[in-house]
Amino acid sequence: MALTEEQMAERLEEVKKIQVILDPDPTTKGLASLNLKLTEMQLAKDRVTSLLLEAMKNVAELEILKEVCQNEYDRQLELLMVTDASCLAAKSADARNVAARLKMPETVLKLHHKDISLIKGQWFMKCIQLVHSNLESANSNLSRQITVVQLDQNLQGGNGGNFVNRGTLKTF
Numbered sequence: 001m002a003l004t005e006e007q008m009a010e011r012l013e014e015v016k017k018i019q020v021i022l023d024p025d026p027t028t029k030g031l032a033s034l035n036l037k038l039t040e041m042q043l044a045k046d047r048v049t050s051l052l053l054e055a056m057k058n059v060a061e062l063e064i065l066k067e068v069c070q071n072e073y074d075r076q077l078e079l080l081m082v083t084d085a086s087c088l089a090a091k092s093a094d095a096r097n098v099a100a101r102l103k104m105p106e107t108v109l110k111l112h113h114k115d116i117s118l119i120k121g122q123w124f125m126k127c128i129q130l131v132h133s134n135l136e137s138a139n140s141n142l143s144r145q146i147t148v149v150q151l152d153q154n155l156q157g158g159n160g161g162n163f164v165n166r167g168t169l170k171t172f
Helices: 005-016 026-083 085-089 093-102 105-156
Strands: none
Touching: 005 026, 005 105, 026 085, 026 093, 026 105, 085 093, 093 105
């Protein structure tokens, strides 16, 4: 069953509340703070990933519903164009098409609503994809911050005396 507009709005409101603020200077708070942010980030990514999967499923369902409606529309249009007297009397293919469409306003309107629903579903999915992409980017930045803090601690010998010299440090 496709998501309703209200359900999509609820999920977007939930996503709007997701915030993971990275420290401007990661060395001041250390690895403990970064590890907490990493956990927070992973929870947010997991939730957004599940919403993204739901949005993808929603778009697929909306596409199927639109295709079913499109097929119904096409069958009805063809039938009217070859069997209805007023359609057959029209002088051009365009005029026959218009005459047939005028005889099936409910189907035309239904197809129009399916198109609108699909566009809204695609928009919802793109919003979730954008948030997911932003979380991936923030996660990458957080990983770099962790590396910076670890390097800083290694250079200061702050890893509990287990400093391993992996190269020669020369001072001028």
